[in-house]
Structures are given as C-alpha cells and as structure tokens.
Amino acid sequence: MSETLKAVILYDSLSKIGSTETAINAIGTKLAEEGVYVEKAKCRANADYSFVRDFDIVLLGAPVYYFVVASQLLGALVSGNLKKNLKRKKLALFLICGSPETMAAVLYLPQLKLNLIGNRILSEKIFSPAMISSEDAIEDFVFDVLEEYRNAMKSRIKMQWTDEALEMLQGLPPFMHGGIRGLVEDYAEEHGYKTITAELMDIARSDQGK
Numbered sequence: 001m002s003e004t005l006k007a008v009i010l011y012d013s014l015s016k017i018g019s020t021e022t023a024i025n026a027i028g029t030k031l032a033e034e035g036v037y038v039e040k041a042k043c044r045a046n047a048d049y050s051f052v053r054d055f056d057i058v059l060l061g062a063p064v065y066y067f068v069v070a071s072q073l074l075g076a077l078v079s080g081n082l083k084k085n086l087k088r089k090k091l092a093l094f095l096i097c098g099s100p101e102t103m104a105a106v107l108y109l110p111q112l113k114l115n116l117i118g119n120r121i122l123s124e125k126i127f128s129p130a131m132i133s134s135e136d137a138i139e140d141f142v143f144d145v146l147e148e149y150r151n152a153m154k155s156r157i158k159m160q161w162t163d164e165a166l167e168m169l170q171g172l173p174p175f176m177h178g179g180i181r182g183l184v185e186d187y188a189e190e191h192g193y194k195t196i197t198a199e200l201m202d203i204a205r206s207d208q209g210k
C-alpha cells in the first residue's frame, strides 16, 4: 500500500478572511480530494518550523502589500528558521496580488525564490484576487504540483535499503516514515549513494540539523 502524501500550506495575510485564506482553503480542499493529507499554518516570522520536515510537499503562499510579499512569511524565510527546515524539501509557491502576472513574476516571486536556492520548486503560480474563485485555476495549480511531485519521484534513482536501515525506519512513528524516507533518499541521491545504510541515516539526520 502506498503511503499517504503529506502537504502543508504555510501562508500569511493581514486579512482575517481575505483572498489568501480563501485560496488556501480551496487549494487544501483540492489536495485532500486528491488523497493528500493536508495541514495549513499561518506564519509567524519567529516561529519554530521544524515541523515542516514531516511533510513531503510544502506550499508557500502569500499576498503582496506595498510591493513586498507579506512580511511574516518573508520574515520566516529571511530571519527565522524556515529556510533551514526547508532544506531538500519539494516546494510549491503561490502569490496573490493585484499586479499583472508578468510584473509579479519579476518583482514579487523572486522575493521568495532568492531564499529558496537549492530547493526543488514543483510549481509556482500568481493568482489575481478574481482568480481565487475560479475552480479551474485552483485545480490547475494543484494538479501541476502533484504531477511535478510524481515526476520528481519517478526520476529518482531506485535506492536499496539495508535491513539495519529499514529497522531504524520501522522504529520511528509510522506518520514519520514517508517524510524521513524521502529526506534520507534525497540526501543519498545528492551525495551519490545508491544504498541506504544505518550510518548514512545518521549522517543525513545530523546534516539536516545544520
């Protein structure tokens, strides 16, 4: 049986129930309909983001206010520990803003992407507030994220696991298996290993903390 994919949507907005909240609820609902386990968390710049390591896909979404991506999400990346905890994570980005898409792609998206060099960005999308109510726009984005995730997993080299390494994995709580397996395999692929050993699991774990 395949393990359930886990996604978390990290977002920020100054509005209580504005277009960002509407967008993330629609994106979350669509992901859940596709069988993904989804959580959402509103960002505080100085929060502890170590929990994101348990997720296979991290979606980052925010509106733009006065030419700047909403400050708590940007702050979490620039001065908080979010960037460190996103190491080797597969990401999707979305912005909600009033500017034309071309302008937003040049002015606003780089504010996030400059802090995410080295991450695999599965998909990125700029929504206008009007697009939020379009089921098609939300669905296209979600399908794109999931397709790119599957492509990324398919292109991965098939890793061998030693019995000892598998035992270590089985010793962890079941909800962590998918996330830890993904992190260790990403580390192995990046460093040219084809077999996951118990020792490699320790190395990958200590590297993750840096």
Ligand SMILES: Cc1cc2nc3c(=O)[nH]c(=O)nc-3n(C[C@H](O)[C@H](O)[C@H](O)COP(=O)(O)O)c2cc1C
Residues within 6 Å of the ligand: 013, 014, 015, 017, 018, 019, 020, 021, 063, 064, 065, 066, 067, 068, 096, 097, 098, 099, 100, 128, 129
């Ligand atoms: C005070 C304010 C400033 C804004 N500044 C910008 C801006 O500089 N560039 C832009 O493209 N959109 C700007 N917008 C549009 C917002 O990004 C857009 O309305 C977004 O959907 C707001 O999200 P929210 O409903 O979650 O607050 C601004 C909106 C407000 C209310």
